[in-house]
Amino acid sequence: MRIAVLSGKGGTGKTLVSVNLAAASGKALYIDCDVEEPNGHLFFKPKNIQKEEITVPIPKIDPTLCSGCRACVDFCKFNALAYVRDNVIVFEEVCHSCGGCMLICPQKAITEREKSIGKIQKGVSGQVAVRTGVLNTGEATGIPIIKRLLFEIKSENKLPVFIDCPPGSACIVMESIKDADYCILVAEPTLFGVHNLSMVHELVKLFHKPYGAILNKCLDGENPSETFCEEQGIPILGRIPFDVELGALNSNAKIAAWEEGKYWVAFSYLLEAVTKEVRREATAYSQR
Numbered sequence: 001m002r003i004a005v006l007s008g009k010g011g012t013g014k015t016l017v018s019v020n021l022a023a024a025s026g027k028a029l030y031i032d033c034d035v036e037e038p039n040g041h042l043f044f045k046p047k048n049i050q051k052e053e054i055t056v057p058i059p060k061i062d063p064t065l066c067s068g069c070r071a072c073v074d075f076c077k078f079n080a081l082a083y084v085r086d087n088v089i090v091f092e093e094v095c096h097s098c099g100g101c102m103l104i105c106p107q108k109a110i111t112e113r114e115k116s117i118g119k120i121q122k123g124v125s126g127q128v129a130v131r132t133g134v135l136n137t138g139e140a141t142g143i144p145i146i147k148r149l150l151f152e153i154k155s156e157n158k159l160p161v162f163i164d165c166p167p168g169s170a171c172i173v174m175e176s177i178k179d180a181d182y183c184i185l186v187a188e189p190t191l192f193g194v195h196n197l198s199m200v201h202e203l204v205k206l207f208h209k210p211y212g213a214i215l216n217k218c219l220d221g222e223n224p225s226e227t228f229c230e231e232q233g234i235p236i237l238g239r240i241p242f243d244v245e246l247g248a249l250n251s252n253a254k255i256a257a258w259e260e261g262k263y264w265v266a267f268s269y270l271l272e273a274v275t276k277e278v279r280r281e282a283t284a285y286s287q288r
């Protein structure tokens, strides 16, 4: 069971949901794909950390072979190359490591070198295996880090997996949900929350992923996100009430399900609802 947890913007409760569902699972694998701002590890405080550097290939120009034809500069769609004062300059931060310039160079003047863009960290917290991706500041894309983080779960994995996705609906989020069996959309009870929810809703529909919503910070009275779910036929997996105590635990990077019995019960119910829905979808899929 590979569950991706998404939200249209940060601060909606995506990490609260993914961290607590993983904690309530007992044995689980929690993967933080929010590589620009990973904070799940602050909650889990994993031990026995193993680090792995993630590198990407970057073009390296041999000026003794380069004829100055500029074919590589014209080819690069990311404007990562420029020809200045008889030299090809590489802007590493915007290079997408496609390797095209190397293939196109008629003089074979371009080779590649490895450049670090960040790292992944593996550790354990109780029975939860915790994986975190960290993108170095200023790098163009965290996709290579996410690919590496999710590489191992493509093969058989017995543990339930909770993927804490980056916020929004950009390509980095698409990469995070690609191999998920089910997507949870976390939404706030405001009109702005509806706007964010509709963005991720479009994305999961595009990827033909089964999905459901968890409504966070629910208050008495009207909830525009709930209305949106009803109108769009989005199953509501659960509602987390607006709760000062829960908010305080969360701001102090505490895992509510591990701190208080009542939250353990609440997140266990939520997990049960999610698991039931994933199984229902899996059965429906096998009968199609």
Ligand code: SF4
Pocket: 061, 065, 066, 067, 068, 069, 070, 071, 072, 073, 088, 104, 105, 106, 107, 108, 109, 110
């Ligand atoms: S394509 Fe090759 S030869 Fe032409 S400018 Fe680029 S590096 Fe130099």
Ligand code: SF4
Pocket: 059, 075, 076, 077, 078, 079, 080, 081, 094, 095, 096, 097, 098, 099, 100, 101, 102
């Ligand atoms: S590897 Fe691709 S993105 Fe990078 S400089 Fe070459 S053509 Fe541009």
